[in-house]
Amino acid sequence: MNDTASAPRGEPAIRTIAMPADANPAGDIFGGWLMAQMDLAAGNVAARRARSRCATISVDRITFLRPVYIGDEVSLHAEIVRVGRTSMTIQVEAWRRSRDGEEQVKVTDASFVFVALDQGGRPRVINTQPATGGG
Numbered sequence: 001m002n003d004t005a006s007a008p009r010g011e012p013a014i015r016t017i018a019m020p021a022d023a024n025p026a027g028d029i030f031g032g033w034l035m036a037q038m039d040l041a042a043g044n045v046a047a048r049r050a051r052s053r054c055a056t057i058s059v060d061r062i063t064f065l066r067p068v069y070i071g072d073e074v075s076l077h078a079e080i081v082r083v084g085r086t087s088m089t090i091q092v093e094a095w096r097r098s099r100d101g102e103e104q105v106k107v108t109d110a111s112f113v114f115v116a117l118d119q120g121g122r123p124r125v126i127n128t129q130p131a132t133g134g135g
Helices: 031-050
Strands: 011-017 054-064 073-083 087-097 105-116
Touching (some): 031 054, 031 073
Antiparallel strands (some): 073 087, 087 105
């Protein structure tokens, strides 16, 4: 399936296609575009867990393992690894698949920290019990 890890870690959060506007002149996708997609994926998971608006407060690290090219399908997987009183840490992995292939390759990973916010934009306590699914 891939040559960097056995399988994506975490739930699928976003799937998108890398477009020409997201690339440098050599055809490689800008790291900033990929980081923004990862932030969106982590933010989606954070908001669902907190059941409120959340804000990115830090990216502990980001590791670019392999390039992403124009036309690649990019899948972002996110997993909550720590929940504190008002913040949570979410591990995000980005995987690429070329338009004409099936092989998936891990290209980037990062650790994002989000804080849950109340309606006034102030930190709020995160419920200790995660929300359960339902249709």
